[in-house]
Amino acid sequence: KQEVTQIPAALSVPEGENLVLNCSFTDSAIYNLQWFRQDPGKGLTSLLLIQSSQREQTSGRLNASLDKSSGRSTLYIAASQPGDSATYLCAVKGTGNQFYFGTGTSLTVIP
Amino acid sequence: DGGITQSPKYLFRKEGQNVTLSCEQNLNHDAMYWYRQDPGQGLRLIYYSQIVNDFQKGDIAEGYSVSREKKESFPLTVTSAQKNPTAFYLCASSSGTQETQYFGPGTRLLVL
Numbered sequence: 285k286q287e288v289t290q291i292p293a294a295l296s297v298p299e300g301e302n303l304v305l306n307c308s309f310t311d312s313a314i315y316n317l318q319w320f321r322q323d324p325g326k327g328l329t330s331l332l333l334i335q336s337s338q339r340e341q342t343s344g345r346l347n348a349s350l351d352k353s354s355g356r357s358t359l360y361i362a363a364s365q366p367g368d369s370a371t372y373l374c375a376v377k378g379t380g381n382q383f384y385f386g387t388g389t390s391l392t393v394i395p
Numbered sequence: 396d397g398g399i400t401q402s403p404k405y406l407f408r409k410e411g412q413n414v415t416l417s418c419e420q421n422l423n424h425d426a427m428y429w430y431r432q433d434p435g436q437g438l439r440l441i442y443y444s445q446i447v448n449d450f451q452k453g454d455i456a457e458g459y460s461v462s463r464e465k466k467e468s469f470p471l472t473v474t475s476a477q478k479n480p481t482a483f484y485l486c487a488s489s490s491g492t493q494e495t496q497y498f499g500p501g502t503r504l505l506v507l
Contacts, residue, residue, distance in 0.1 A: 288437075318495065318496065320498075325483075325501070325503075326500060326501065327399075327401075327485055327498035327499050327500045327501050328438075328485065328487075328496075328498040329498070330495050330496065330497065330498075333494075333495045373437065373438070375438075375496075381443060381445065381451070382428075382440045382443060382453055382454075383428075383438075383440070383496065385430075385437040385438040385439075386437055387435060387436060387437040388437065
């Protein structure tokens, strides 16, 4: 069974800093990997989807990379803002039909 | 507006009671999912459906049931057999099982 790990569990940074969130998975036979944002008590908002054939995806200040062979993905956030404060989750779709989620990284951007 | 709606936002269950959580989408998506979220455990899949009148169990289906009679609707029933139902329940949909998942706002279930 796929295991997805996100480290660190929590991160605090000053406004304006660039940061990297990490996601690792145990089974490299994946179809895609998706990064989500979750605000407290809310549903998940999709940020980026990387297909297994891709190395990275970019949207605005966000850049996600995928290294299937090492079982890792990173989410890079440039010039962080207080509005970026949220929990960030990664999810991996394997050969079955379900996503496996990490437990998330809680990000706080300090003004 | 296209999207996924879940109701109610909060739901209270008494001992021995079955309760049903609603999930509706107007995105014309074929696939729909139900997840349970507990603090510190991430999301776990309860059931998913790839097409009308078909659904499969996820990792934690025991104590839950679903139906998919219409493309836009995928209700989840939490039965009395689910002994620890307190959690945040999230519904999602996608145009296919390989595509981006879109989530509803969630329902928080509490036990009285």
